[in-house]
Amino acid sequence: MTDTPPAEPQDPYAKQPGQGGPAGQPGPPPYGQQAPGQQAPGQQAPQGGPQPYGQQQPWGQQAPGGGAGYQQAGQPLRPEDEKLWSTLIHVGGILFGFIPALVGYLVLKDRGPFIREHTRQALNFQITMTIASVVGALLWIVLVGYLISAAVGIVILVFSILAALAANKGEYYKYPLTIEFIKA
Numbered sequence: 001m002t003d004t005p006p007a008e009p010q011d012p013y014a015k016q017p018g019q020g021g022p023a024g025q026p027g028p029p030p031y032g033q034q035a036p037g038q039q040a041p042g043q044q045a046p047q048g049g050p051q052p053y054g055q056q057q058p059w060g061q062q063a064p065g066g067g068a069g070y071q072q073a074g075q076p077l078r079p080e081d082e083k084l085w086s087t088l089i090h091v092g093g094i095l096f097g098f099i100p101a102l103v104g105y106l107v108l109k110d111r112g113p114f115i116r117e118h119t120r121q122a123l124n125f126q127i128t129m130t131i132a133s134v135v136g137a138l139l140w141i142v143l144v145g146y147l148i149s150a151a152v153g154i155v156i157l158v159f160s161i162l163a164a165l166a167a168n169k170g171e172y173y174k175y176p177l178t179i180e181f182i183k184a
Contacts, residue, residue: 085108086114093126101119121173
């Protein structure tokens with residue numbers, strides 16, 4: 001018997017003639033070959049594990065593990081998400097008027113009964129307060145408008161905070177002093 005040394009495993013990144021990067025640095029594998037640890041195109045990733053870096057799921061397919069909190073449009077929101085969005089819409093009304101309530105109503109109204117009712121209530125309240133603000137601004141000439149504008153600002157602040165607290169607890173809230181523009 002002759003002793004032959006065992007064959008060394010070949011490094012797919014070893015510099016081949018006509019390949020590679022700077023001297024001593026391995027180059028990419030030859031065209032059509034996969035580097036160790038990568039999948040061939042079209043193969044499924046192992047279920048439950050992360051995708052290798054640089055590989056993405058085809059469009060419209062969810063990554064293993066459910067997509068880490070992302071939901072498709074039209075699916076019902078989880079109760080904690082409904083509470084969060086309702087709270088944010090009420091607080092957003094303090095800073096941005098009726099815009100957060102309008103956007104929330106148009107985008108989220110079909111995602112659950114809790115979010116639908118809170119966005120509807122917030123939108124009705126913010127529209128009513130916008131009308132009151134315009135009336136107050138028109139009456140600034142008579143000097144009574146300053147009082148109306150200040151009162152509207154205080155009412156928006158107080159009732160929006162109360163509504164946000166109720167939404168955060170998972171309770172329904174009905175704003176006082178509101179005209180029902182949008183019916184249930």
